[in-house]
Every structure is written in structure tokens, then in C-alpha cells.
Amino acid sequence: MLSHLAVLQVVVPLLAAPTCLILERARAAWLFACLACLLSLGISIALFMQVEASGPISYALGGWEAPWGIEYRIDALSSFVLLLINLVAAAVIIGANSSLTAELPEPRHSPFYVLFLLCFAGLQGIVATGDAFNVFVFLEISSLATYALVALGRDRRALFAAYQYLIVGTIGATFYLIGIGFLYSLTGTLNMADMAQLLPGLEEQRLVAAAFAFVVIGIAMKLALFPLHGWLPDAYSQAPSMATAFLAASATKVALYLFIRMYFEVLGQDAVNALFPVGKLFLLLGAIAVILASLAAIRQNNVKRVFALSSVGQIGYLVIGVGLGNALGLQAALLHLFNHGLIKAALFIAVAAVVCRVGGSRLEDFRGLGRAMPWTMGGMVIGALSLIGVPLTAGFVSKWYLVLAAMESGLWPLVALVLIGSFIALFYVWRIVEVAYFQPRDGAAVSEAPLMLLLPLWAMALANLYFGIDTSLTVGGSEQAVNFLMGSRP
Amino acid sequence: MVRARDLFATVMLSGIYGLLSASFFILMDAADVAFTEAAVGAGIFPLLMLTVLTSVGRYEAERRRVRYLPLFVMVVLAGALFAAVLQMPPFGAVDAPSHGHVAQRYIQDSPAEIGIPNMVTSVLASYRGFDTLGEVVVIFTAAVGVVVILLGGRPKTPQQSTQALMAEHKVLRVVGKMLIPLILLFGLYVQFHGEYGPGGGFQAGVIFAVGIILYAMLFGLSNAQRVVPLGVLRWLVALGVLIYGSVGLANLVVGGEYLNYSMLASDPVTGQHIGIILIELGVGITVASAMVLIFFAFTRATRSRDELEE
């Protein structure tokens, strides 16, 4: 069975979803979903170790070898991202039951788990597959599940947010499909590795450029890269809290993964930049995203929205790392991908805990929670520090690499920008901390969040600390991935 | 279509558009796709649209202005695309790279490797069987999503009988009674004929669903739900996916890769055959029940609104 881990990684949650639907009873569905997520987490750890020990794994689905059948490829990059998604998913699903009890009527629980598992499976499928079209299918699975998850939100605005997300997401996916169509008509293959080999040396450069543009714009919509980020704050702030926690920590990360895969492996960074200075464009967009989104976050009154906008800004960092184009920059992007996933998971689970007890996530709902919910707010503060990039937290490590990478490219303004971004982050985060710790709570007493929420929250918070101190896993994993990507197309 | 304010007309036009593209697909030698597009673009999509229109109203608000920014973006996009597609291999070229590399094997070897004449089905169900599993899951996701969005988690079949949509149409009812068994039969035919001609699980599922939907339209939603209760549908939607997925798992058990049907029998070709029949069954079940479920959810949602208003 060990040789089938690559496919089981995706199939386990994929098949757990319909089983959950059959189970019907919310609690049973939850337990089953937990089981599936933990199993999947185990698989991802095993895969990570396997890849680290013996290099990329290729799995031919249906027994049809690579370009003819669909291939699953787990290499350093994908195993790294898989590990992140699985960590987050496990944390979120464990806390989901408590959070949902407070947020949704009971009959909607089991569909939530079904959709959650589908989204989870879809994201993993995108990461695991080596086939460009298979990506599209799994992209749509995860997207459809996400739209439905967002629409589950309590407010009617959730509906409209879901609708807008659906429109943008569908256009994005269709753009991606068009790009893949161009690439297919040029190469006659859908396998990414195969494409990467066939693409250089083609004469139809305009078409390659168009293909790249479509693929990138399509992914950028999913990634919520400025200026295509409009859907994200609405969707994230309206979705049920735990759904947000999962999406914020994984969905955009997977989009970035896909982007890196396409940009560095399939099309080749140098080839693309010879057509058009894309790298510089990314730097510019990333920079604008960092500044604008962070500034917008300061003015928000809803904590979920603050963090959602902060996500847009953080995506800016990720894109800057990619745009720098050197090994350090890519490593910074990958590190931040991982670390930011942990950060946002911690923060949104904390928000979920607050919503669970207080019933809202407006800033004034946080009054005095430092005393009323010390554990929740403690976890949140750790996440917040990590978001700012304080040393000994995971956020610091990725910022460190990003700044180093910018220095290596000699882009000093960018160094300044990254740091100013962190500085602004300090402001919007600290507003929340201040309200929580230094403003008295009026109204009914609030008790500490349930244990099942604190558990994942602190798991994520401690992960933030752990990966800020022992970086061998993250730095090592990302380094392997970078070597793999940069080595495949020097 | 852009300018018409009457949404009903727009929907009808888009139905015709679907039918036209289906005919176009036939011309392009894509029989399976045409079949599907006809069922979806000219069938399910307008049907759902119309159901929605009964609730949201037939006319849109008066608005007559051109948005210049989108227009500009579109013109630029069109220009860029024109420039790009001119580098495509010429339409119909025999030596286009896309026909050479991977496709060649499907055309040359699939009859021998899979043992069925319809290459589209071979590729769909075996070479790229995992895509199709994904496709089924997409339908499953949509069904779960629609139900939870419109009806809330766990809808119960209503007890009291609501008035049928077309109770006063005697002729329709009689003709419908005649047709429905035929439609279901045809569905079964498409289901199991997919290996030889155009057709397969998806198309069959849709046709099957149409039969039940027709029943619901003629004899009332509650009667239809008594025939196929929502609970059963939920169960069936999941069952289809599980059948498909378990075939894959069964392959693992007998020692092949996921979805490698060759191991299912002593002879690889027979194995493929068995596998494809099983997974097409899964597809058919999920698609049919998902479509019915979605339709039920839509009509229930529009109906409950009417009841609220009264």
C-alpha cells in the first residue's frame, strides 16, 4: 500500500466526502471527517519523508504511463505544500464541531463537513497532480466546494460574496483552461513535465505568451493578486469562521503553488521573461498589494476583514518573492507560503473561537477578551506577532529570507517596502490586541472557548513558535523544492 | 442577447445557442460532446434558468448604458487573442502537434488496449479515468452545494401534496405517461451503449433525470418526491461517487495502480471492460440523482417563496 500513498493522499478525503453525506448525523460526520483528515495528515508526513529520502515519486494513475495517462508527481515542492494543507486541515476539522455548533443550524453541519472534505481533496489534487488538465478538474472541485462553504455564512452578504467569488473564480478557471488549450495545441500533451520539455524551441512565441498570460491571469484570480483581489475580503469575512480559517491558510497557497509550478517548471522563468518582463510586473503588483491592502486593513472594523485584507497583503509578499526570480526569493516565497499558512490558521481559528463565544467578530466584540478568554487571545497574540514578523516566530524567518533575497537583487526600495509592510501590520494587529487587553468588557460574562477549539488554536500557535526556532524542516523543505525547481531549468 | 431586457427571451436564445453549438460539435466530429452539450446547453441549463426566472422575475431593471472600461479591456483582449490565435496550427491541419504526440496512441492502440471502439469513452474512462472521477465529484459537489444553499442541510420530503405545475393539461399528462418510460429506457440504452457509440454515464444520467423531472412537472413535485424521496437521492448521489472510487480502491487491492482496471479480470481487456461498465454506472447514478436533486431543490425554493408571498 505504501507505493500508493501518492494517490491515497487525494482519494482518502475525496471518498470520505460522500461517506460523510451518507452518515447524515452531524457528530458521526464530524468524527469521520476528523478520521479522514488525520489519516491524510499521516500520509502527507509519510510522503514528505519519502520524498526527502528518495526523491520525487511518480505515480501512473490507471497504470497508463506518463504522457498518456494522468500522472501524480510528488516532489519536494508538492510534498512541502501538501504537508502545510494537511496540518491546517487537521487543525481546522478538529475545531470545526465546536465552532459550527455556535454558528450554523445543526442540519447544515454534515454538508459543511462534506464540502470541507471536497475542498480539501480538491486542493490536494491540484498539488499532487502532474497533469495540467487534471489541475483544472480539481481546481473546480475545490472552488465549487468553496463557493458553497462561503454561502453557508450567516449573513445574507455571504450569498452575494459567494456569488461574486463564483463569477471571478469561474472566469479564472476558464482562463486557465484557455491557456492550457493553447499549450496543448502547441505541444500535444497535457503532462506538465512533458510540456516543459517540449515548449522550448517552439517558434510560436506569441501563442506561448498568450498561453502564459491566460494561465497566470487565471491563477491570479484564484490567488487574489492585486488588482484581482476584490472577492477575497468579502468571501473570507462572510464564510463560516472555520471555513475561513481553512481557506485563508490553504486555498491561496495552493494557487501560489500552481503559479510557481507553471512559472518555473512548465514555462521556464527565463523563457517567459524573455518575452515580457513578468518578474518586474510581479514585483510591482506585489508591492502595491502589500501597501494598499495593509493600509486598508487598518481602517476595518471587522477583525475577520482585517485578517482577510492582511492576506491580500501577504500574497503580495509571496508574489514579490517569486518575482525576484533568484533562488533566495523563491525560497522566501515558499517559506512564507508555509509560515503564512500557519499564521492565518492560528489567527482565524482564534477569531472562530471568539465568534463561538461572543457571537461576532467586530472590533468592539473583542473588548476585554484578554481577561475573559486568556487562552484564545494568547494564541491570537502569538499568531499576530508572527504575522508582524517578530523574531522567534515563523513569520520572521520568511521575512528574513525575503529581505535577503531583495538585497541580493540589489533592490533596496523593496527591502524598505517589506519592512514598512510589517510595520503597518503592527498597527492593524495591535489595534485588536489593545482592545482585547486594555479595554474593559461590558455586558454578559464570556467564558473561555471550548477545549476542542483551543487545541487546534494552540497547535497552530505553537507551530508558529516552533517553526520560528527550529527551522530545519521549513528551510530544508523549501531549499529542496528550490533546488528542484531551479535545477530542472537552470 | 446582451441588449434584450426580457430575460425570458435571453434564456430561450441561450438555449438555442446551446443547440447550435451542439450541432457545430457534430460537424467537428465530436459526437459525444455534441450529445452532452445538447443535453446540457439546450436542456438542463435553460430549464434551471427558467425555474429561476419564475422567482426572480422576467424583466431586468431599465438600464441602457455602455460600460467603457470593460469594453476597452475586451477590445484589447480580443486584439491580443487575434494576434495569438493566428499562430495556432491551421484549423483541421492533419499534422498539428496536438494530433501527433499523445493522441496518436489513443487512436492507434486504444481499440486493442481497451477493447472498445469508442475512443472517447476509452480515454474518458480509462486513460484519463481520474479526470472523470473528478468530474463526478464536481457534480456531487454541486448537488450538495445546491441543496445546502437552497434547502438547508437535511430536507425532508413534504407531507402535504402541493398542486402540480400542469394539472390542467390533460393531453400533456397522457403524452407524458407514454413518454416517460420511453425516456428512461432510452437512458438505459445510452448508459450501456456508450462503449460503442456516442453516449455514456453522463448523458444517460441526464436523460434519466429528465424523465423524472418531466414526471415532476406533470404530476407535481410532491408526487415525484414520493417516487424518489430526497433522502434516497442524497444517498444515491453519494453512492455513485463511492462506486467509482471503490472500483479504484479495488484495483489497489488486487495489485494494480488506482483505476487500473486491467487487473480486475485475468485478461486485461476484459478487466478494462468490467471497470468501464462499473464506473459508467457510478457516473450515471450520481449524475441522474444529482440532476433530479438540483431540480427538486430549485422548484422547492421557488415554490416556498410563492407560499411565503401568499
Next chain:
Amino acid sequence: MMQSATQLLLLALVLPLLAVPGILLARNQPNLREAISLLTGAALFIVNLCLFSLGEGGVVLVEILPRLAISLELQPLGLVFGLVASFLWPITTLYAIGYMRGHDEDNQARFYVFFAIAISAVMGLAYSGNLFTLFVFYEIVTFSTYPLVTHAGTEKALKGGRTYLSLLLGTSIVFFIPAMIGTWFFAGNLDFQPGGVFGEEVSPIALSVLLVLFAFGIGKAALMPFHRWLPAAMVAPTPVSALLHAVAVVKAGVFSVVTVVVYIFGIDTVAKLPITPFLVYLAGASILLASLVAMRQDNFKSRLAYSTVSQLGYITLGAFLASEAAVAGSLLHIVMHAFGKITLFFCAGALYVAHHKSQISEFDGMGRVMPITFIAFTLGALSIIGLPPLGGVWSKWFLMMGALDSGYMIMLAVLSISSLLNIVYLLEIPARAFLKPAPEGATLQEARSSSVLAMTITALMCIALFIYGSDIYEFIRSARLT
């Protein structure tokens, strides 16, 4: 021997933290709680004494990235700072007991907890083995003192806290981090070593930029124009102000500056950099301007705050003068100013607790009401001004020597003028207190005894330091600084 140094270093770091659960457990029993604080403080001082006797040793705690570790290292600069801080901690605690009880503050347990964390961080800062460690503890100091600044929880306190945090974190994020990463980028490591880490090949321009980034990035050193946080932090309770101004925060800042100059750049390198004169003049300007501003303050604590800004200028000035004498002088000034300024703040707190007076104009004749307080105040003030027979005279002396060594004649003038200004704004207070008539119906009423005891100790220490000043100087000079 090395073994015990490792353990002692860790002990210095952990000991204050050990007090935290104790304080929390005993949060409803003030006596026990404060006893724990005091005892830990005393123990910490003993640990530091032991460290002093050891003189060398180090430990790598954890390696975060390759060549980027959290490590501790004994070196003379740190030892001096560590000793001062650990000596003043129990004394401030002693004083705080009187102040907090007299003032009936809320959340006293929280106060002691963060106090302890702050001291632990200061220990780490003093014994940092590399720049990264220094930075980490520097930030921990910031975060752990933030709840102390906003202790009152009022809107005003929150606003002050916001300024405090945003300026300190802002400078460290925007300047300090890039300076640190730049150092890593150019030098390849961040380990402290006498003579600096940079090789010959790094251009002076780059080094200059880095030095400026460090100078401003270490916002706790309150070099103008990034001094605003210090007056803002005056919303804190007085023991906190004492801690901020004498022990933890500002001294952490200037200590960091000195350490960076000595162990990252190397004194000789700094002396040759084109940017150094600019920084020297900036420090000089900081000294004079802050003194001038201080003269105009009527609020007692504000005046002391600006006085601190001015005095911190001395220390940064010494660092940038970049001669061994000047560096030793500035380090000595850390010690002298610590004792002097803490005495002044103790007096300010005592006045506030006992008589609710915080404006200087209200102090007329108070010398007769609180004689011990004002005598202590006078001693502290004289030490800061730099008159014999008090400790402050030594540090100023060596700073002037250093200025001479480096050839900045104009700095001699700056230091002299500033001393005159000091006299004007500091001695005005005891003058008012002793010479003006006492308020009607005033009787002898000192602050609580523990507070009085604390200020007496520190005032006496100012005198003692006059006697031992040159010994400390010799100790510093005996170490390898270049």
C-alpha cells in the same frame, strides 16, 4: 569552569521567569508575591556576581538558520550592564512595593510578572553572543514593557503605549532589521567579536549606511528625532518609569549601540567611517536640544524624561567618538546615570504617592515635608550633573577625554554647556523645595518606608560609585575592545 558558566548564564535568563508562576499563584497574597519578587531579584544579583567572577564563557541555545543562532556569551560590557540591571531590579521592586501599595494600583500581579519578564530579557540582552540574540531580547524588552507602560489602562495610557510601541517597534522593524540583515548579507555572520565582523572588502559607504540604520534602528537609545516614545512612556506608573529610564529600556538601547559599535563594526572601523562625524554631531545636538526642552517642562516626570534623552546622548556620543577611552566612558555613564536617574524617579514617585504632586511648580517648600526624599534627589541630581564627590563625575571626565582623543574639540564645549544646563533644570527642584516657604500646615510626611529605603540605597550608591568609579573604568579598559 565553562560548564558552570553555561549553567549560570541560563540561570540568569531563567531565574526571573521562574518567579512568574510564583507571582501568578500568589496573586492574591501581596506579601508572598512581593517576597518572591524580592528574593528572585536578590538571587539574580548573586548569579550575576558569580558570572562576574567567572569572566568568560558562552552557550549556543538554538540555531535558527545556518549561522543564525540564539547564543549567550560573557563579555565585559555585558557584565557591567548585567550587574547594574540585576542590582537595580530588587531595589526597584522594593520601591514598587511601597509605590503600588501606597497608590492602590489594580493588576499588581500583572505588573510584577511583566517586570520579571523584562528583567529576564535584559539579562539575555546583556549576555547576548551575537547581534541576532541581542535583537530578539531587545524586542522582548519592548513587548514586555508595553503592558507596564499602559498599566493604568486609561485612554491616555493607551495612547502613550501606542506611541511607545509604534516608535520602538517601528524603528526596529524599519531600520534595525534591515541593518541586521544587511550585516548578515555583507559579513556572513552576526557574532560579536572585538574589532568587528566586517572584512576589508566591504565599502565604507555600505558600512556608513548600516551604522546610520543601527543608530536610528535602536530606538531605545532615543537619539533625536526618535526620542518621542520616552516622554510618551511617562504615563506609566513611576516604578516603571524608573525601570524604563534607569534599568531596562533606555539602557538596553544605549548598551546595544555601544555593543554594535564595539563588536560589530569595531571601534577602529567606526572611527574611519565618513558618516561618523555626522552621528557625533547628531548626538551632540541631541544632548543640547533635549536639555533645552527639559528646562521648559513643568511636569516633573517629563523633565526627567527629557533629561534622560539628553543623558543618553552622552552615551551614544561616547560610542560614536570611537576611541577606547570614550567607549569606556560611555559604558561608565550607563552605570552612573542608572543610579542617578533611578534615584530621581524614586523621588518623583514618592512625591506623587505621598502628596499627589507631579508639577515642579507645586514643589515649593516640600524639602521640609520630605527631607530624605529631597536629599536623595539632590545627590542623584549632582551625580548626573557630574560634580564630585559623586559617581557621575567619572563618566563625564572620561567622555571628555575620549572627545579629546578623537579630536572633537567642539564636543568638549557641548558637554560643558550641557552640564550647565543640567544644573539649571535639575537643581531648580531642590532649590525650590528647600528655599521656598513650606505650604501651610505641612507636616513631616515621607513616602512609605520601603520606597524611602530604596531611594536611600541608590543615593548612597551614587556616592560609592565616586569611590569605585575608576575601578570600574579599569575593569572595562582591561578588556579587549579592539
Next chain:
Amino acid sequence: MADYYNYLIVVLLMVMGLYIVMAQGNLVKKLIGLNIFQTSVFIFYISTAKVSGGTAPIVIDGAELYSNPLPQVLILTAIVVGIATMSLALALVLRIKRAYGSVEEDVILEQDKSC
């Protein structure tokens, strides 16, 4: 040019569809635009699959040249994905109508702003 006639039509349909999505305020109409946009992609793929003189990819005796089955398979999947998305979107529209009483974008935004 004649060789590219199909693709040019596809491009036109594509931008028309997208324009409707972007410029129309009615949520239902947006979806119709989206449908046109998606269908244009289907047509594009199917066009690339056509081989002049070929027949549908179902084995018949005597046929030598077949059209490319692979894009057809992809589009089969894409159509299904498309209708799944549409049904989800329409469900949302229904709920939006119920919650806001309108399916015009500006009316909805107005309502959100006011509350």
C-alpha cells in the same frame, strides 16, 4: 485567414461573454454571459480536435483518419463542470433574490452599504 475562421469566432464569443459578465448588472444575465464565455472555450477545444477528412473517433471499418479524441474528452469534462457551476450560481441567485428582493447588482450593493 480561412484557416483561422473558427478561432476568430471563438475569440469574438469569448470577449462578448466576458463583456456581459463584467458590464451587466443583472445577476442572471451575468451568468448567461459566463455561459457564453465557457461555451466559446468548448468550441475552441473542439476546433483544435478536428482533422480535415477525419471521422468521429469511433472505430469503423475502412476509416483511416480520425479526429483527435483527447480535446473532446476534456470538453466533456468541462461541460459537466460548467453546468455544475451554473447550477450552484443559480441557486445562489435564488437565495439572493429571497434575501435582498432583487437581483440587480447595484441595488444589492446599495442595501449592503446602508446596513
Next chain:
Amino acid sequence: MPELITLLSSLCLLLGAFLIFSGGLGVLRFPDFFTRMHAAGVTETMAVTLIVLGLMLHSGWGLPLFKLLLILLFVMITGPTASHALAKSALHGGLRPLGDDSNNERH
């Protein structure tokens, strides 16, 4: 014989095509709903029957012939039914034929 069948089938197809064309014209040009529906309805039954007949003649004995027959049957049942349903619901919805002055309102 084969020529005759080809001829017949062509005739059927042509006739069917003509009917479809005229039907389309009718739908466009007739004055009101019911007359238009007449055009559409007649076309649908008659033209489709003719075309399928033509195709049947063309295809010769075999499975396709059977399938076409089924299609023919299907169309002949559903076409009129659909027209009937349309007309009835139009009446039900308040539409009156042209010339019926009792309530001549148009949408």
C-alpha cells in the same frame, strides 16, 4: 431502383428544408402569437417528418433505420403536444387570438 430511392429521398429532404424555411419566415412575419405558432407547429411536424423520411430512405436497412423510425415517432408525439401546451398556456395566460375582440391585449 437505387436511383429512384435517391430521388425520392432528395425530394423529401428538399421539401422538408423548404417547409422549415417557410415556417421560419412565418414565425417572423405572422401578426400574432397564435398564427406564428401555427407556422412553427406545422413546420415542426411536417418538415421533420419529411426530413426523417428522406433520411430513412437514404440509410437503407439496418439499425439506423430503426433509430430514425423511433425519432420520427417521438417527434410526432411530442411536437403536437408541445404546440398544444403552448397554445393552452397562452390562452390561460390571457392572450387572445387576433380577431377575438373580447379581450385583445398583447404582451
